[in-house]
Every structure is written in C-alpha cells, then in structure tokens.
Amino acid sequence: MIEKLAEQLVNLTVKQVNELASILKREYGIEPSNLEKSENISLLEEKISKNKKEEKSIFNIILKSSGNSKLSVVKLVKEITGKGLKESKDLVDNIPSILKESVNKKEAEDLKNKFEEIGAEVELK
Known part of the structure; x- marks a missing residue:
C-alpha cells in the first residue's frame, strides 16, 4: 500500500x-x-x-544526424526497421526521424552504439 x-x-x-x-x-x-x-x-x-x-525502460530511437557515412546509415536503418531501401533512405533524408518505437533499454542502447560506430547521431527518448 x-x-x-x-x-x-x-x-x-x-x-x-x-x-x-x-x-x-x-x-x-x-x-x-x-x-x-x-x-x-x-x-x-x-x-x-x-x-x-x-x-525509464522503454525508448524511441530517433535519428538526429547521419554523419559522413549516409549509405552505411541507410543500410543499418533498413536492417533494423525491416523497411525497403527507398523507405530507409527517406527516413535518413528527413531527419529527425523516429527509427523504432517502444524499444527496451538494452536494445535501444545497442542500436545507438551501432549508429554511433558509423558516425550517426541518435537520441533515445
């Protein structure tokens, strides 16, 4: 109580x-x-x-910047979202964009690290 x-x-x-x-x-x-x-x-x-x-344990992954390696970011977005190449490119071109919603803390941090490794900037909200 x-x-x-x-x-x-x-x-x-x-x-x-x-x-x-x-x-x-x-x-x-x-x-x-x-x-x-x-x-x-x-x-x-x-x-x-x-x-x-x-x-907070559930996050939305928001792409803030694709950095210098836009192609790598598009490929990673395609991989994690399951979207086609054109849809993934559109997400990267229209920053800021929500890449994935309602992700648990561990997965969100892992994905953020993957994006940061290729030079992209991602925010967890």
Missing part, C-alpha cells in the same frame, strides 16, 4: 503537487517549515524528474 502511494506521489503533475500542498495546509495544518513553498515544489519536481529518468 505504501509503495503504491509513493508511486502515485512521484507521478504527480506540478498542478497536482500544488493542490496537494493546499489540501495539506487547509485540512491538516501541515505546511513547509524551512523552505518557501515554491522552493519545496521545485525540489519535488527535480526529484520526480530524476526518478522518471532513472526508471
């Missing part, structure tokens, strides 16, 4: 955090002691952002 509550708190939006702070103050008389409310919210947002980045 406590773990579920912690997960819910970590996933709150800024608006929800402000609303929660108002409820805690109004209903229970609980308010920040040493820091200003805005500073507490900023700290909480920073922690939430950090946790979300750490917990």
Whole structure:
C-alpha cells in the first residue's frame, strides 16, 4: 500500500503537487517549515524528474544526424526497421526521424552504439 502511494506521489503533475500542498495546509495544518513553498515544489519536481529518468525502460530511437557515412546509415536503418531501401533512405533524408518505437533499454542502447560506430547521431527518448 505504501509503495503504491509513493508511486502515485512521484507521478504527480506540478498542478497536482500544488493542490496537494493546499489540501495539506487547509485540512491538516501541515505546511513547509524551512523552505518557501515554491522552493519545496521545485525540489519535488527535480526529484520526480530524476526518478522518471532513472526508471525509464522503454525508448524511441530517433535519428538526429547521419554523419559522413549516409549509405552505411541507410543500410543499418533498413536492417533494423525491416523497411525497403527507398523507405530507409527517406527516413535518413528527413531527419529527425523516429527509427523504432517502444524499444527496451538494452536494445535501444545497442542500436545507438551501432549508429554511433558509423558516425550517426541518435537520441533515445
């Protein structure tokens, strides 16, 4: 139960955090002691952002630059996407482009390394 509550708190939006702070103050008389409310919210947002980045396990692979070896990049795009040569070339020509969606962390990192080895720039989001 406590773990579920912690997960819910970590996933709150800024608006929800402000609303929660108002409820805690109004209903229970609980308010920040040493820091200003805005500073507490900023700290909480920073922690939430950090946790979300750490917990992320599914990524989209986005091609940002083909580098100097465009042909090698087109071949690799064709290989990983299963698309034809023309479709792969179109993806490389229309940067930034999503090459693959919903990829697990290990596969995403492996693919990113392959692209970087041939001089391409890839972003994992």
